[in-house]
Amino acid sequence: MIRQLEVDGVPTLLAPAAGPVRAGLVFRVGVADETLARRGVTHLLEHLALAPLGLLDHDANGMTEALFSSFVVRGGPEEVVAFLNTVCGNLCEPPTDRIDVEREILGVEESGRPRGSLGRLPLWRHGARDHGLVSYPEYGLPGITGDDVREWAASRFTRGNAVLFLTGDEVPRGLRLPLPEGERRPVPTPSSALPHTPAYFSDGAGLVALDAVVARRAAAVVYAGVLERELFRALRQEEGLSYQVATGYQPLGDATASLRAFADSSPDRQDALLGGFVDTLATLRVGRIARADRDVAVARRLEALAHPEADADRLPQCARDLLTGAPVRDLDELRAELAAVTVDDLREVAREAAASALLLVPAGLRADWAGFSAAPTFSEDSVEGKAHQGRDDHSQLIVGDDGVTVADGEAVATVRYADCAALLVWPDGARRLIGHDGIVVHVEPNLFEPVPDLAVVDQAVAADRHVTLPARPDDAIPPPPPEVGRLSRMVRSVRETGNTVTAWLSATLLDPGR
Template sequence: MIQELDVDGVPTLLAPTGGPMRAGLTFRVGTADETLARSGITHLLEHLALAPLGLADYHVNGATAPVFTTFHMQGSAQDIATFLTSVCANLTDLPTGRLDVEKEILRTEHSSRGTAAVDDIPLWRHGARDFGITSYPEWGLGALTADDLRQWAARWFTRENAVLWIAGKSVPAGLRLALPSGVRQPVPAASSALPQTPAYFVSGSRAVVLDAVVRRRTAASVFAGVLERELYRALRQDGGLSYQTTAGYEPRGDGHATLRALADSLPEKQDAVLGGFVDTLAKLRVGRIEQADLDAVVAKREDFLGTAEVDAARLPSYAFNVLTGERNLTVDEHRAELKAVDVDDVHEVAREALAGALLMVPEGYRADWAGFAAAPTRSAGTVAGTAYREKEGDGELHVGVDGVSWLGHGGPLTVRYAECALMLAWPDGARQLIGDDAISMRIEPTMFDLHPGAIRVIDSQVPAGRQVVMPARDPDRIPQPRAAGGAERREPAKRSWWEIPLMVVSGLAALAIGGANALLTLGMFITETAESDKGWLWGVITVGWLLTVILALPIVLLRRRRR
């Protein structure tokens, strides 16, 4: 049974365990509370709080998720007391001397993390804000100051915005949670970048992924289990098309939960996997749900609820519910709700999930044939402003007082200043604007006939708090237009010293012979000449004009070479 206590004003949850003692301090703050221009501030603060603790003999870690941040440890009661007491002390008095070091560590962490098949899904569903921020790099790190971090800690890392959970016999002696007073922070409202659902988008990943938002309830978690069994049977066991077929259910803290399902594939099997995946979804949507699958999922959950460690295992999710204000069920209540779920309940969840679904398909494929609308990759409108032509192609950039629009291949793309989530600014003048709807536009001054004042207009209109200065780029990474006619730039031909003299001599000789030949030709028409002389004179004239052309030829060839 989980006991609810209080330690230094922090709600505390205690449950017995037969294994090693472990504990966690969880706060109601995460990446969804940040802006894109300040992204990374919670993660950086988490690192700063842990950095002075150094190496530990037991498992110590921290984690930053969309709506919570937690510090947890497994070890002895004394070590846990020391760890959590130190974390609170560091949160109250941040060790900002390591600020630059931890920024570099976070950049290294991001560069070595790699990408997962589901990384882009949040931005396609939510845009470049709240729950969509996890899809982007932590661009805000560079500009963050010690004062920024102190203000963030004072607002979010407080007694009222935290929950302590302990798997053990009792609260460790000597544990002190010296946190400032504050208020419990609500979960941010989730935005949407999808004008209609169900929708799909194209990804470079080989996997097919379903993302759905459903009302949080026991039947929805059971549906995730049923879907996983159906995908495994259809795509791995029967079809031999996929190796990994998974489905998961994750509460979001606002009365809803995210449901994700994934099936991987080989490049040559992507078409078959997409078709099999869609067929499985269609089967569940029309209510063809196997009672055996439902029974198997419920039985597995009941087995977990019957284990001796069930209360200790439930502590992190129990703490999450306390932080977000959602109801916690007892073990008996869980069992009762599981037993009450029937095929009709799962069918209802299937319809709800697919009505608001977002499907990720491999590159080169579509899903409109299955009733999924293409997620928008262009803007619905443009802004009026000064037009600047692209140096290559027929594109056009409009810079106005309300925003910026690109009209050309892949467009129109529009980012309005009032709806700009972030602007990246490079010292060479390049700018990248990202709208709240995740529409992104890159402006390279070298590629447009751009007035120098245009960039100043953009800089002055985008709010300063949404601008991030980027490090200088290597000159080789700055794009340059190709030569006229679309040809690549060529080195000019080397010129020899004799070219000019040869052109002069050839010109004079051609002028002399051509002039004499012209006079002789004219004389043939205006004077009387004996018929016996006309034959050889016309032969001389023909040879003269031929010599004139030969002498003029070097001039033409050398001028073309020099040009």
């Protein structure tokens, strides 16, 4: 049974468990609360809170997620007390003298983090804000100051915005949580970069993936299990198209949950994989769900709840639930909800998932034949302003009073200043505007004539959206005329993610992500 109490005014969850104490201090703040231009401030503060601890003889770590930041520890009661007391002290008075060191460490961490196709799903659904920010690099790190860190800590890492969880029979003696007062932060309202769903986008990876948003409920948990069984049966056992098939279910903090599924394939079977994946979704959507699959999925969930330390294992999620206003339910309630799920309930979830679906398909393939709309990769309109002809003779840059457009034939990318999530600024004059919808306009001044004066862009975009980046190496900067000559880079897409632009609309031969 999970007991609810308080420690220093912080809601606390306590569950019995054998062995060392497991504890975590969870805050309702994460990447989705940032802006693109200040992306990374939460992660930086997490590092600063842990750095003074040095080397520890027990397990301890910090995590920055989309909606939550956590500090977790496993050890003896005295070790847990020392860890949590120290973390709280560092959050109250961040050791800002370590910002430069931790910034370098975060840069190394960023460069080593894989950014696969699945990591781009939030960007395509939400764009370059709130829940979509997890797809982007930590652009804000170079410009974050000590004052920025202190303000973020004082307003987000507070007593009112935290929940503590612990295993054991009692709260360890001497535990204090000296956090500042503050209010509970609401979950950011998810934005949408998709005009219509179901939608799809294509990517170079050899897999098919589904991202859907459904109401949070037991039936959706069970449906994730049913979907995995159906995909495994169809794509691996029957057709031999896939080796790895998996599904996932994650609450989003606002009475909804993310339902995901993916399957991989060899390069020569990707077309067949897409067809089989879509057919499986359609089979479930029209209600062809076997009672036996429902029974197996429910039984597996009930088995997990039967573990002797099931309550202790649930503590991290229960802390997140409490922070987002969801009740902490006991095991009997969860078992009853699972047992009550019917096949008709699963059919309803299948239809809901199909209606909100975002499908990732391998590069070169489409899914419009199956009723999915292509997610936008270009803008619908252009700005009016001064035109600059590209030196490739077919692209054009337009700098207007309300935004910037780069066009190449019918392919158009526009970012308006009011909708600019971040303006990346290089000392050599290059600029990249990233719109809230994820559309990117990258401008290399040397590649247009007359050479544009981008001072109007700098002045028009709000200062808190500017990101000043280090100088690029000489070979990354296109030379001025007449050395440039004719260029012929074609437009493929203007969505950006990871450390590079997947493809962008600009008359340039270099990779602007370098």
